[in-house]
Amino acid sequence: MxxxxxxxxxxxxxxxxxxxxxxxxxxxxxxxxxxxxxxGVTVTANGKVVGYENIGQKFTEDKYFWSRPSTADYNAAGSGGSNKAAGNEDYLKVVQERIDTFMAHNPGVKKQDIPAELVTASASGLDPNLSPAAAYVQIARVAKARGISEEKVKQIVDAGIERPVLGLFGPATVNVLKLNVTLDK
Amino acid sequence: MTTEILGVIATYGLTLLLAWPLARYIVKVFKGERTWSDFMAPLERLFYKISGINPKEEMTWKEHLKALLTINMVWFVYAFFALMFQDKLPLNPDGNPGQSADLAFNTAISFVVNCNLQHYSGESGVTYFTQLFVLAFLQFVSAATGIAALIVVFKAFKEKTTTKLGNFWEFFLKSITRILLPFSVVIALILIFNGTPASYAGKDTVVTMQGDTVNVSRGPAAGFVAIKHLGTNGGGWFGANSAHPLENPTYITWATEMVAQVVIPIALVFALGMFINRRKFAYVIFGIMTIGMLCLLIPSMQAEINGNPAIAQMGVQQATGAMEGKEVRFGPAATGYWSTVTTIISTGSVCGWHDSTMPLTGMMQLLGMMLNCFYGGCGVGILNYYIYIIIAVFISGLMVGRTPEFMGHKLEAREVKIAALITLLSPFLILAGTALSSYVLAHHPDANWAVKPSAWLNNPGYHGFSEMLYEYTSANANNGSGFEGLGDGNIFWNVSTGFVLILGRFLPIVGPLAIAGLMASKKYVPASAGTLRTDSLTFGVMTFAVIVILTALAYFPALALGPIAEYFSLYR
Structure with a gap:
């Protein structure tokens, strides 16, 4: 040795x-x-940095599209998920509460139209994206809160959809922060 | 969902396309032929000269092991002290504290042995200095250790009768300068131009659109993320590992990291065939490994895409599958694929939390680590598979009543004993560890420790048992992923998994090296009509059967108590 x-x-x-x-x-x-x-790539609105393109933010007001539930509370000083097992009773109660909250803020939305990602926590706690379906289901609420037509909001969402790579690989996504910045313009 | 499945298939296809030329390149490097990377040669000569190393000095298998173990010991001592005193060292913009002795012990071992268990969180538990000069450094050198050990075995296969098996330092250094470092630069650049940070800036503070003040952790992450995959290490820069949107910002980076982690293990299988000039032997191994992977992959992806039955019962829609602990930009198919690959090849990085995957997926992850030989980690995957080959040769020999031979050398009692011991080691470490922790949890739940055993588990019932089983399985396989709900950042887990890590790393390197070295020194027996042909499909199936039977016998009871029981309680 x-x-x-x-x-x-x-x-x-x-x-x-x-x-x-x-x-x-x-x-x-x-x-x-x-x-x-x-x-890291930042996003600016009205000349002010309002966040990072890839780091999700918490949105609770009705006039904004909501991000997914987060166990890190969207504070990127840390990161992480719930690590709850699929059949954990306490966890399933939390999911049920999220469904109820969503239904209360989005009257008229049918339960079977709520994508599960809106009531389940992401892996990083900082997920910046939603699937197009999860954005669509919030259009009525956002339009009403802003007093603009649903058509107009849908146009903004559609313009914000990022298609799969080459149109072939991976899921379609919407960046929630960029979407809300566009709405505020 | 179609585009997601297409994405997985394309990523795997791309891996194979790249693995082939990479294998040819690896063989050239270690045979000492001319390659494009010869511009590194002056640097290597400088390193040899300063270190007082003669790269032409041929070593026996024992000398190889001595060199390997000595340098690993040096790394452990250095890493342990650097982590404990990181608060006094430079490059700590976020002011993070030093690690406790037991955490530093676990972290140092975990990175030395290519595991990266990480009982801390990257944002708060380490500094930029220790991330770069300890952890990323160890990610390079531990992967190079595995590759170097494998090249020794390649040499032993190739020669007819010899005790001289090349120079360890040369294999080790070339693994870094010719393979890991140049390709890490390429991977890191792809990540950087897709949004992964690479500067030394500390945390940023941002006021969000709704007026909340939040921090954003950053740092020179890109290079770290590159080698963490290329070297099948898996330790994350951030706590959320490759699920973190800065560590893995887009689907492009997902595919890049995915290819990076499995391309060297696959290339090494092809390289085996090219190096010893028995290509068919390597193809059969590759075929069996791929079938093994598919057996684990398909049920996992299906379970994740179908979603959580308990959430389906609540009446919401699961068109995007089981989304708890997953990221929208990857989705369930990509996350399922990643979870299988990362467990079979001992990377252990995650792009979604394994703790929240479906029970069946969790079982496949556990099995992937228990088998630990389908492609497998850098270098060590083939070493693990080699042990199974020895057992299969031995059993085949018994069946036909001849002295078993492998690569033209008689396989005798000593080699078979070593192989049998190595095979028994994994179940012993995993099951004894799980039994110990279960005992402590059941009989001393309120023990007066920093974290009471009753607070270890994040989930009740069968899944809680799986959390403990997973931790020891991951430690033994040097994988590094976890059912991360487990409260493992305390002295019981730091110390107990620390010992499993050491034994689970070095004995499975010592064993195959010893067998290969002993065999190579024996008289060469030319193949005859009575020789068992190890490059045939029959023998491939035989090896597969040995793997399946050994694994089932060792682990079925534990799996029945964990994921299988959980499966039947969830899908009622």
Whole structure:
């Protein structure tokens, strides 16, 4: 063992410089050319930064599209999900409460039209997206709260839908923050 | 849902397309032939010179192991102290505290052994210094350790009779300079241009549209996320791992990370065939591994797409499947695929929480880790599969009444004993650990510890048992994912899984290396009509049967108490 100790220590130090030092420094330098300059991509409204494109936000007012339930309360100082099992009784009660809350704020919406993602917590607690169906189901409420036509709101949602990659791969999504920024314009 | 399934198929197809040329490249690198990456050679020579290493010095299998274990020990000592005193070191913009001794013990081991169990959260439990100079560093070198060990075994297969099996330092360093580092740069750049942060800026504070003040954790994450996948490590920069929208911002990055984590394990299988010039042998292994993966994958994806029956009963719509603990930009098909791949190849990164997946999916995740050989982690996957091959050769030999042979060498009592011990090790560590924690939980629920055992579990009943079973399975398989509801950031779990991690990593490297080394030093017996052909489909099926039977015998009772019981109580 002793024969290998010094080579091990010296090689470790050299690799620390290469992998711990130079590698991330190089990447951070290249990232200056990327969107957001490697600091994360922000969203601005009226010249003010209102959030990060990829980090979801909490919306509780009726005039905004709501994001999904979050166990991190949309504070990206941390992140995480509920880790509740599918059959956990306490968890299922929470889901039922979310359904009731949603129904109360969205009169006229049938229960079978509520997508499950609106009553289940995301993995990161920061999910910035909804599926198109989960946005559509909120149109009536948003339109009423803003006093504009449902047609108009639907147009804004449709314009905000991000299609699957090449139209073929992965789910279609809507970015909730960007959608709400557009609504406020 | 169609586009989601298409996305999974396309991602797997892309992996295979890339694995083939990668395999040819890997073989060239380790045979010392000319490649495009020869511009790294001066750097390697400099490293050898300063470290006092002669890369031409051939080592026996014992010398390989000594070098491997020595450098791993150095890393552990360094990592342990760096994590404990990280608050006194530079690059800590968020002012995070040092780790407690038991947490540093667990974290250091966990990253040294390529597991990345992470009993802390990336945003608050480590600093930029320890993320980059300890954790990401270990992600590189632990993967390189696995690849180097595998190349030693390749050498042993290739030679007729020899005790000289190449130089460990050369295999190790080339794994980094020629494979892991250059490809990590490529992966990281893709992530950076899709929104993953890479600067050294600390937390940002934002006032949201509704007027809440929130923080946003950031940091030089892109390079970390690249090597965490390429090296089948799996430890996340952020607490939510690859479900975090900065760590994995889009479907493109999802596919990139997905390809990155499984491309080297698959390429190494192809490389085996090319290196020892027995391509058919490698194809059969690849075929069996792929069938094994599909057996785990299809039920998982189906269960996730169909959704949670308990939520269906409430009357809401589950067109996007079971969404608890999942992200909309990935959906259930992609998350199901990821959960299978990450458990069979010992990555352990997640893009959705395993704790909240359906019972059947949870069982497939557990099985993936218990088997731990379908593609498998960087290097070690094939080593695990090799043990099963030895057992299969031995049993086949008994069935036909001949002394078993493998690669032209007689397989005798000593090698079979080593293989049998390694096979028994995993069930022993997993089941003994789970039994111990269950005992403590049942008989000492109010023990006066930092976290009382009664507060460990996040879910009652069968699923709670699965949480404990999962933790030890993940530790033994050096996987690193978890049923993360488990309250594992305390001394009982830090210490007990710490020991499982060490044994579950190094013995399954020592065993195959010893067998291969011992066999290679024996007299070469040319193949004859009576030789068992290990490159035939029959033998492939035989190996598969051995894997299935051994796994079923070892784990069925535990699985019955956990996910199987949960399945029958949920789908009434």
């Amino acid at each position: 002793k024969k290998y100790l010094w080579p091990s220590v010296k090689l470790t130090v050299l690799l620390l410089v290469l992998l711990g030092g130079l590698y991330p420094l190089f990447l951070s330098a290249v990232a200056k050319m990327a969107p957001g300059k490697g600091d």
